[in-house]
Amino acid sequence: MRTARRIIGVDESGKGDFFGPLVIAGCLAGSEDIAFLTELGVRDSKKIAPKKLLSLDEMLRSRLVHTVIVYLPEEYNRLYVRLKNLNKLLAIGHARCIEGVLNQKEADLAISDKFGKEERLEDAMAELECNIPIEQIVRGEAIPQVAAASIIARAEFVRQIDKLSSQCQMTIPKGASALVDEVGRHLVAEHGAEILSKVAKTHFKNYGRAMKPKLPLQL
Structure with missing residues (x-):
C-alpha cells in the first residue's frame, strides 16, 4: 500500500515531556511532494536543531495540507483522568488528525508512528467514521510523510514550551x-x-x- 500516491503521515511530540502539551500533527504528501521533502532533508525531528526545525516547519505548513492538535496540560490532564491510558489519548488524537486532513483533501493511505496496540487507533478511526487504510509502523519517521508530521508536531511543541517559559x-x-x-x-x-x-x-x-x-x- 505504500506505493499509494497520496499518503497522510501522523506523529506526536511531548508525550515524554513533563512540562508542556501533547502535540499531534498529520500532513498529506503525494508522490509529487517527495522530491520537495527530500530536498528539505526531512527526517526524524529529534535529530534536527531547534532553529532549523522551526524553519522546516514553516516550509512544510506552507506546502502541505496539515492538521495540528494541541492538548494543553489542563485538557490533557482531564482526558488522562478519564481515559487512564496515554495510548488511548494518542489514538484519539491521531484519528482526529487523520480526519482533519481528510476533511481538506482526499488521501489513499494513512501511516502512523506506532505507539501501542493497533486496535486502539483502528477503533478510534472507526468511531470517527474515518474510512482510510491505516498502517502503524515502528520508527515511522523513516517514511517521509511521517517525518514531515514529526517536524510539524515538534516545532509546535517547541513554540508552546517557549510560550510557557515566557509565562513562567x-x-x-x-x-x-x-x-x-x-x-x-x-x-x-x-x-x-x-x-x-x-x-x-x-x-x-x-x-x-x-x-x-x-x-x-x-x-
Whole structure:
C-alpha cells in the first residue's frame, strides 16, 4: 500500500515531556511532494536543531495540507483522568488528525508512528467514521510523510514550551530529568501546588517529586 500516491503521515511530540502539551500533527504528501521533502532533508525531528526545525516547519505548513492538535496540560490532564491510558489519548488524537486532513483533501493511505496496540487507533478511526487504510509502523519517521508530521508536531511543541517559559518567567526544560523536578519544585514554591496541573502532565512521576520540597543537605 505504500506505493499509494497520496499518503497522510501522523506523529506526536511531548508525550515524554513533563512540562508542556501533547502535540499531534498529520500532513498529506503525494508522490509529487517527495522530491520537495527530500530536498528539505526531512527526517526524524529529534535529530534536527531547534532553529532549523522551526524553519522546516514553516516550509512544510506552507506546502502541505496539515492538521495540528494541541492538548494543553489542563485538557490533557482531564482526558488522562478519564481515559487512564496515554495510548488511548494518542489514538484519539491521531484519528482526529487523520480526519482533519481528510476533511481538506482526499488521501489513499494513512501511516502512523506506532505507539501501542493497533486496535486502539483502528477503533478510534472507526468511531470517527474515518474510512482510510491505516498502517502503524515502528520508527515511522523513516517514511517521509511521517517525518514531515514529526517536524510539524515538534516545532509546535517547541513554540508552546517557549510560550510557557515566557509565562513562567523562567526557562522551562524539556524531558523528565532531575532538572525538570527542580523547576517543578521552584514553580510550586512560587505559585502554589495548583500551578503544576496548568503547566505539566500530572501523571508523570516528576509530579510527586516536584510536590516534595527539597531537603537541605545533611552534613
